[in-house]
Amino acid sequence: MAEVFxxxxxxxxxxxxxxxxxxxxxxxxxNYGPCKITINGKKxxxxxxxxxxxxxxxxRKIFLPSACGGRGTCGVCKCKVLSxxxxxxxxxxxxxxxxxxxxxxxxxxxxxxxxxxxxEIPDALFFIQQYQVTLTAVEDLTYDMKRFRFELxxxxxxxxxxxxxxxxxxxxxxxxxxxxxxxxxxxxDPKDNHFIDLIVRRVPNGICTVWMFDYLKIGDxxxxxxxxxxxxxxxxxxxxxxxxxxxxxxxxxxxLHQMKNSGSKRKAEYFFGGNTVRDLCLSEQMxxxxxxxxxxxxxxxxxxxxxxxxxxxxxxxxxxxxxxxYTDVSGYEGYLCGSPGMxxxxxxxxxxxxxxxxxxxxxxxx
Amino acid sequence: MPTAGxxxxxxxxxxxxxxxxxxxxxxxxxxxxxxxSFVSVSKEVKTAAGLGLAVVVVITATSILNWxxxxxxxxxxxxxxxxxxxxxxxxxxxxxxxxxxIDRYSPALYLALGIFLPLITVNCAVLxxxxxxxxxxxxxxxxxxxxxxxxxxxxxxIVAMAGIRQRLDESKIPAGLRGPGITLIIAGIMALxxxxxxxxxx
Numbered sequence: 001m002a003e004v005f006x007x008x009x010x011x012x013x014x015x016x017x018x019x020x021x022x023x024x025x026x027x028x029x030x031n032y033g034p035c036k037i038t039i040n041g042k043k044x045x046x047x048x049x050x051x052x053x054x055x056x057x058x059x060r061k062i063f064l065p066s067a068c069g070g071r072g073t074c075g076v077c078k079c080k081v082l083s084x085x086x087x088x089x090x091x092x093x094x095x096x097x098x099x100x101x102x103x104x105x106x107x108x109x110x111x112x113x114x115x116x117x118x119x120e121i122p123d124a125l126f127f128i129q130q131y132q133v134t135l136t137a138v139e140d141l142t143y144d145m146k147r148f149r150f151e152l153x154x155x156x157x158x159x160x161x162x163x164x165x166x167x168x169x170x171x172x173x174x175x176x177x178x179x180x181x182x183x184x185x186x187x188x189d190p191k192d193n194h195f196i197d198l199i200v201r202r203v204p205n206g207i208c209t210v211w212m213f214d215y216l217k218i219g220d221x222x223x224x225x226x227x228x229x230x231x232x233x234x235x236x237x238x239x240x241x242x243x244x245x246x247x248x249x250x251x252x253x254x255x256l257h258q259m260k261n262s263g264s265k266r267k268a269e270y271f272f273g274g275n276t277v278r279d280l281c282l283s284e285q286m287x288x289x290x291x292x293x294x295x296x297x298x299x300x301x302x303x304x305x306x307x308x309x310x311x312x313x314x315x316x317x318x319x320x321x322x323x324x325x326y327t328d329v330s331g332y333e334g335y336l337c338g339s340p341g342m343x344x345x346x347x348x349x350x351x352x353x354x355x356x357x358x359x360x361x362x363x364x365x366x
Numbered sequence: 367m368p369t370a371g372x373x374x375x376x377x378x379x380x381x382x383x384x385x386x387x388x389x390x391x392x393x394x395x396x397x398x399x400x401x402x403s404f405v406s407v408s409k410e411v412k413t414a415a416g417l418g419l420a421v422v423v424v425i426t427a428t429s430i431l432n433w434x435x436x437x438x439x440x441x442x443x444x445x446x447x448x449x450x451x452x453x454x455x456x457x458x459x460x461x462x463x464x465x466x467x468i469d470r471y472s473p474a475l476y477l478a479l480g481i482f483l484p485l486i487t488v489n490c491a492v493l494x495x496x497x498x499x500x501x502x503x504x505x506x507x508x509x510x511x512x513x514x515x516x517x518x519x520x521x522x523x524i525v526a527m528a529g530i531r532q533r534l535d536e537s538k539i540p541a542g543l544r545g546p547g548i549t550l551i552i553a554g555i556m557a558l559x560x561x562x563x564x565x566x567x568x
C-alpha cells in the first residue's frame with residue numbers, strides 16, 4: 001500500500017516540478033517589461049507587455065469592437081498597426097484581404113504587445129465607454145424575437161446616433177461556455193438616452209441569445225460597451241429605401257425615432273421581410289410612425305403566407321417586392337440590415353434597378 | 367539500462383535505425399500512428415511541411431528527454447508502469463516550453479511552427495515512438511537516431527500526401543469520397559507501396 005502512495009507522490013512530484021519550471025520560464029521568457037502604445041501619434045499608454053493588443057487597450061478603457069471575446073474567430077477587432085507588430089500571423093490571414101494586409105490592418109486580438117507599438121484608430125473609438133446596465137423590461141415581439149430594455153446605471157446616459165450598435169458581454173453562464181461579446185443594434189430613441197433597447201432573435205444553440213432568452217432576468221445587471229458603428233442615415237434629402245429582415249428591424253426603429261425627433265421630411269419606404277405572418281413584428285409602432293412622419297411607408301413582405309393567415313399584403317422575398325415596386329431607384333439611397341444572404345441579394349437588386357453602390361449602406365449580421 | 371557498445375558501432379546502429387524508421391517501419395504508413403493530423407493538415411504541401419518539421423523537432427527532443435526520464439528515474443525507482451503518464455506530461459511540458467521560447471526569440475520560426483506546436487502535444491506518433499524506444503530497449507544514441515527517423519518518416523509521409531492531394535484538387539472525385547475518404551484510401555495505397563521497402567534492412 002505504501003508503495004502505491006510513494007509512487008503516486010513521485011509522479012505527482014515530477015509533474016509539479018515540470019509545472020514549476022514552466023511557470024518560472026514563462027515569467028522570464030514572456031516578460032516583455034513595460035511597452036508603450038502610441039495611438040494616432042498623440043496619445044501614449046504604457047502597458048505590461050506580452051498581452052494581446054485588444055485586451056491591453058481594453059484595460060486602459062479603449063474599446064475596439066470585437067464579437068468573439070478575443071479568440072480570433074470573428075475578425076471584427078481590426079485595427080491599423082503602424083509599427084511594432086511583427087509579421088502577419090497565420091491566425092489573422094483568413095480575415096485580412098490583400099488590400100488590408102498592405103495597409104497594415106491587423107487583428108488586435110492576435111497581435112501581442114511585445115515592444116513599443118504605434119496604432120491608428122478612428123477618433124470615435126475614444127468615446128466608446130463601458131456601461132453597467134440593468135434589464136428592466138422584456139417584451140415578446142414574435143415567437144422567436146424579444147425586445148430587451150436596459151436602463152443605464154453607470155454611466156447613466158449614452159450619446160449615440162441612430163443605427164449604431166452596442167456590444168453586450170455574455171457571461172460564462174454555464175460550464176463550458178466562455179465569456180463572449182455580442183453586437184446588437186440599438187433599437188431605441190436616441191433622445192431617450194438613459195435606456196437602450198435591443199431586439200434579439202433567438203438563434204438555436206446561440207451562446208448569447210440562449211443566455212438572453214433563458215437565463216437573463218429582469219433586474220439583472222449586465223455590462224455593455226458602445227456605441228459602435230458607422231451605419232446611420234446620411235444628411236442628404238434623397239428618398240430612402242429601408243430593407244430589413246428579422247432582428248434587422250432594430251436600427252430602423254431607432255432611425256425612425258431620430259427622423260421624428262428632427263422633424264425630417266425625407267421620403268422613406270421600409271420593406272420588412274418574414275417567412276410567415278408570425279415573423280412580422282412592431283406593426284402598431286410602424287403604423288404610428290406612418291402617421292407622425294411626413295412621408296413614411298411600412299411594407300411588410302411575407303414569403304410563405306399560410307392560407308389561414310388571410311394575408312393580403314406583399315408576398316415573396318423582400319427583394320422581389322422591391323423589384324415590383326420600383327423601376328428606377330437611381331435617385332434613392334438604400335439602407336439594409338439583416339442576414340448576409342438577404343443583404344447580398346438586396347444589393348444586387350438595388351444595383352440592377354440603377355442605384356449606385358456608394359449609396360447603399362448596410363449592417364451585416366453574420 | 368541498455369548498455370552502449372563501442373561508440374562507432376553505436377553510431378552505425380543509430381543510422382541504420384533511423385533509416386529503418388523512415389522507410390521500412392514508417393510510423394505513419396506501417397503503424398498508422400498520428401493519423402488525425404495526417405488527414406486534417408495534409409491539404410497543402412507548405413503547411414504539411416511546417417507540421418512535419420515541428421513533429422521532427424518534438425519527437426527527437428522528447429526521445430532524448432523521455433529516455434533520460436525512463437532509464438534514470440522510472441527504472442531505478444521501479445515505476446516503469448507509470449511511463450504513459452510521465453511521457454505525456456514531459457511531451458506536453460516540452461512543447462509548451464518550446465512554444466514560449468520560439469514565440470519570444472524567433473518570430474520567423476514561430477510563424478512557421480507556432481500554430482502546429484499545440485497540435486503535436488496530442489499527436490500519438492510522438493508518444494508511440496517514445497514508447498517503442500523503451501520497449502525495444504534502445505540505447506541513448508540509437509534512441510536519438512530512432513526519434514529523428516520517426517519524425518522524418520512522418521514528415522515525408524505527410525508531405526507526400528499533401529503533394530498528392532494538391533494534384534487531386536483538380537480531379538473529379540465522387541462526392542462521397544472527397545476529403546478524409548479519399549485521403550484514407552491514398553494512405554492505404556502508400557502503405558502498400560512502403561511494404562516494398564521491407565527486407566531492405568534486416
